[in-house]
Amino acid sequence: MTARTDPSVLHLDLDAFFAAVEQRDKPSLRGRPVIVGGLGPRGVVSTASYEARDFGVRSAMPMSEARSRCPNAAFLAGRFGAYRAVSRTVMEQLHTLSPLVEPLSLDEAFVDLAAGEHDDLSATAVRGIGERLRSNIHAATSVTASVGAATSKTLAKIASEKAKPDGLVVIEPGTELDVLHPMSVRVLPGVGPATADRVARLGIKTVGDLATMSEHELVDLLGEAHGRSLSRLARGYDDRPVSSERASKSISVEDTFDHDITEPALLTALVNRMASKVAERLAASGHSGRTVTLKARLHDFTTLSRSVTLPGPTDAAREISRLAVQLLDEIDTSSGIRLLGVGVSGLSDWVQHDLLSSVDTDDAGRSDDVSGNGEAGEREPGEHVAGERRPGVGEPGVGGSGERGARERDIDIDAALHRQHPWVPGMDVVHTQYGPGWVWGSGLGRVTVRFETADTPPGPVRTFAADDPDLAAPDNSTTSE
DNA sequence: TCTGGGGTCCTAGGACCC
DNA sequence: TCTGGGGTCCTAGGACCC
Numbered sequence: 001m002t003a004r005t006d007p008s009v010l011h012l013d014l015d016a017f018f019a020a021v022e023q024r025d026k027p028s029l030r031g032r033p034v035i036v037g038g039l040g041p042r043g044v045v046s047t048a049s050y051e052a053r054d055f056g057v058r059s060a061m062p063m064s065e066a067r068s069r070c071p072n073a074a075f076l077a078g079r080f081g082a083y084r085a086v087s088r089t090v091m092e093q094l095h096t097l098s099p100l101v102e103p104l105s106l107d108e109a110f111v112d113l114a115a116g117e118h119d120d121l122s123a124t125a126v127r128g129i130g131e132r133l134r135s136n137i138h139a140a141t142s143v144t145a146s147v148g149a150a151t152s153k154t155l156a157k158i159a160s161e162k163a164k165p166d167g168l169v170v171i172e173p174g175t176e177l178d179v180l181h182p183m184s185v186r187v188l189p190g191v192g193p194a195t196a197d198r199v200a201r202l203g204i205k206t207v208g209d210l211a212t213m214s215e216h217e218l219v220d221l222l223g224e225a226h227g228r229s230l231s232r233l234a235r236g237y238d239d240r241p242v243s244s245e246r247a248s249k250s251i252s253v254e255d256t257f258d259h260d261i262t263e264p265a266l267l268t269a270l271v272n273r274m275a276s277k278v279a280e281r282l283a284a285s286g287h288s289g290r291t292v293t294l295k296a297r298l299h300d301f302t303t304l305s306r307s308v309t310l311p312g313p314t315d316a317a318r319e320i321s322r323l324a325v326q327l328l329d330e331i332d333t334s335s336g337i338r339l340l341g342v343g344v345s346g347l348s349d350w351v352q353h354d355l356l357s358s359v360d361t362d363d364a365g366r367s368d369d370v371s372g373n374g375e376a377g378e379r380e381p382g383e384h385v386a387g388e389r390r391p392g393v394g395e396p397g398v399g400g401s402g403e404r405g406a407r408e409r410d411i412d413i414d415a416a417l418h419r420q421h422p423w424v425p426g427m428d429v430v431h432t433q434y435g436p437g438w439v440w441g442s443g444l445g446r447v448t449v450r451f452e453t454a455d456t457p458p459g460p461v462r463t464f465a466a467d468d469p470d471l472a473a474p475d476n477s478t479t480s481e
Numbered sequence: 482t483c484t485g486g487g488g489t490c491c492t493a494g495g496a497c498c499c
Numbered sequence: 500t501c502t503g504g505g506g507t508c509c510t511a512g513g514a515c516c517c
Contacts, residue, residue: 044485064482105517192515225491254486305511
């Protein structure tokens with residue numbers, strides 16, 4: 001792709017997105033600080049409303065710090081079903097501008113206007129397109145969007161950042177370096193705290209400073225790929241295309257526990273459950289993968305990973321579980337585990353459910369060759385699960401995991417983790433008499449609900465017994481992103 | 482009661498191959 | 500019979516992004 005002369009790359013970013021959806025749906029929270037994130041002792045802030053940002057609350061801040069900075073905020077778990085629905089509507093709006101839309105997350109996307117049917121993409125015309133888009137999005141969703149447009153992705157994104165909140169900035173072609181060079185190196189994609197520190201030691205603070213360094217110097221300092229790309233970005237060269245189809249490379253599940261876990265049987269049960277979730281998501285997306293990875297974070301926050309690659313792809317829960325548990329055995333968990341994760345990578349679209357594998361996937365046997373060293377490379381996927389294993393029989397050579405396997409089913413994971421409270425602050429509920437509302441708080445066998453919706457005025461608060469049969473939770477995921 | 486969850490990309494070293 | 504030089508695959512870890 002040749003360099004653009006029109007500001008035809010558009011970047012859209014929804015303002016304080018999760019918090020904005022909460023304020024939309026919970027009228028009593030409009031104009032008040034709202035913080036969405038993990039509510040447990042180890043949670044972090046996902047999104048803070050602008051009212052909460054006034055108190056210094058930021059994304060990724062530990063929730064404990066957010067609570068002390070802004071004790072009067074509403075602290076809510078996410079409602080990802082609602083966020084996904086709003087996101088879908090927004091993405092549909094973007095598709096009216098161009099078929100070439102690249103979503104970056106639920107609340108962010110690039111659009112290549114040059115791939116759409118616009119005969120004028122001058123800065124003035126693009127401003128009009130952007131303002132109409134912002135207005136349509138607000139009309140359709142009641143949340144506000146900031147829009148940037150420029151001749152490249154980097155500049156478009158910088159423009160939308162400048163536009164926040166609820167604004168529009170188009171960077172005029174020809175003025176890119178005037179905008180870019182005075183800014184902190186941190187605005188460049190790929191420059192985080194570590195890279196910023198390294199260049200700061202050479203006195204490099206701004207993008208303009210960075211542009212005075214040669215590519216060779218940057219490669220020496222930051223490595224081949226990073227140095228080369230930063231050298232280009234600092235000079236305003238960014239011809240990365242907007243790309244709508246990006247195949248996923250891995251699927252993973254992880255969980256940080258409220259308290260460190262040492263009990264081996266519980267760790268094993270957790271790994272098994274996570275492996276099943278990963279397998280479900282693999283199947284749902286029509287993928288299978290060759291590499292299974294176990295991730296563990298220790299009490300001191302050191303993070304370890306162990307992985308193994310199969311000769312062929314799998315999406316079988318039993319297979320993924322077995323390998324993940326084997327990998328867990330390689331890690332010293334005795335001093336306590338704060339996070340566990342299971343992932344599968346090396347994905348292919350290959351459809352797993354042929355005759356061979358469907359017979360065996362319910363009771364996968366041992367595979368003696370999981371090294372991926374090529375010896376078994378010609379075997380068909382599924383063939384390596386031909387072995388039989390009776391439940392509860394110990395597995396020779398993998399120290400103890402057989403015994404674990406026999407007992408893990410006895411463990412009530414949620415009870416062991418003290419996760420028995422069904423009412424999570426922020427979640428939607430409906431009462432047979434009072435109608436729809438949301439959980440304000442819960443504990444001591446009670447739950448407090450505020451009865452209001454996006455279309456009502458601020459509503460009344462009532463408290464019920466936690467097991468009140470008149471109170472129900474519609475299917476609404478509070479799972480995190 | 483410092484530090485989430487789901488991702489992507491890169492690097493470095495060793496094995497292996499030609 | 501002094502030790503080349505790519506490539507590719509795999510593993511582990513780290514930086515970064517939203």
